[in-house]
Amino acid sequence: MSETPLLRVEGLAKRYGALKAVDGVSFDLWPGEVLAVVGESGSGKSTLLGCVAGLAESDAGSISYDSRHDGIVDLRALSEARRRWLLRTEWGYVHQNPRDGLRLGITAGGNIGERLMAVGARHYGRIREEAQEWLERVEIEAPRIDHLPRTFSGGMQQRLQIARNLVSRPRLIFMDEPTGGLDVSVQARLLDLMRTLVTELQLSVIIVTHDLAVARLLSHRMMVMQRGRVVEAGLTDQILDDPQHSYSQLLVASILQG
Ligand code: ADP
Ligand code: MG
Numbered sequence: 001m002s003e004t005p006l007l008r009v010e011g012l013a014k015r016y017g018a019l020k021a022v023d024g025v026s027f028d029l030w031p032g033e034v035l036a037v038v039g040e041s042g043s044g045k046s047t048l049l050g051c052v053a054g055l056a057e058s059d060a061g062s063i064s065y066d067s068r069h070d071g072i073v074d075l076r077a078l079s080e081a082r083r084r085w086l087l088r089t090e091w092g093y094v095h096q097n098p099r100d101g102l103r104l105g106i107t108a109g110g111n112i113g114e115r116l117m118a119v120g121a122r123h124y125g126r127i128r129e130e131a132q133e134w135l136e137r138v139e140i141e142a143p144r145i146d147h148l149p150r151t152f153s154g155g156m157q158q159r160l161q162i163a164r165n166l167v168s169r170p171r172l173i174f175m176d177e178p179t180g181g182l183d184v185s186v187q188a189r190l191l192d193l194m195r196t197l198v199t200e201l202q203l204s205v206i207i208v209t210h211d212l213a214v215a216r217l218l219s220h221r222m223m224v225m226q227r228g229r230v231v232e233a234g235l236t237d238q239i240l241d242d243p244q245h246s247y248s249q250l251l252v253a254s255i256l257q258g
Pocket of ligand 2 (some may be wrong): 047
């Protein structure tokens with residue numbers, strides 16, 4: 001077990017005008033851990049994720065990341081180019097809407113191969129082979145490799161986005177409501193697949209969701225957000241069995257009814 005967290009976030013803050021979208025959030029993420037960020041719509045989950053992943057600028061706080069290449073780096077002080085490089089190589093970011101995370105104008109195989117090329121792969125045959133393997137892994141039929149993702153169903157697009165993110169062997173994956181836009185039956189299949197991949201690849205994950213069932217199935221630890229602040233954090237099972245904060249109690253009660 002490593003002695004330093006993969007990611008340490010301290011006092012992170014982000015305002016939109018007078019609104020404190022993220023208000024002093026701190027947490028550690030350890031290697032191989034899945035952290036769920038839950039809370040109702042508008043509580044600041046996506047803003048937090050975007051700030052941590054460097055897609056949005058934060059106003060205060062610190063984010064340190066134990067990089068494979070450079071050791072511990074201060075993400076808020078990192079150059080834009082370096083942050084983007086991290087996003088392409090050591091990290092993955094799965095958007096709620098697959099259209100934000102895929103290139104719709106290139107084939108499924110191209111979407112996966114592009115990531116391999118970003119980490120240095122050059123051999124066309126091997127890139128195609130690996131793309132094929134990943135399509136199989138995310139349950140997309142082989143002939144689809146030459147099809148454009150815009151001809152795919154929502155669930156398939158989301159599985160392709162996951163393959164595109166995982167093919168380069170990242171160690172940290174950010175996911176923003178990955179099952180959010182999908183039908184319930186499609187969600188179940190995707191969740192199942194995500195759980196298998198996370199376990200097999202021992203991924204470290206921060207997953208944002210408003211769905212406590214998703215958090216329960218995938219995460220070890222959970223943070224409950226309300227109005228930009230973390231109101232409760234701990235082991236997922238513990239919070240779901242015995243929530244301490246009145247807002248977490250409300251959230252948990254609402255899924256027990258649902
Ligand atoms: P969640 O992901 O939990 O639904 P968000 O992080 O998207 O919440 O939003 C948190 C708050 O910040 C909300 O009140 C939202 O309206 C506001 N917000 C988010 N993005 C922007 C933006 N680009 N400009 C202004 N306000 C924003
Ligand atoms: Mg959101």
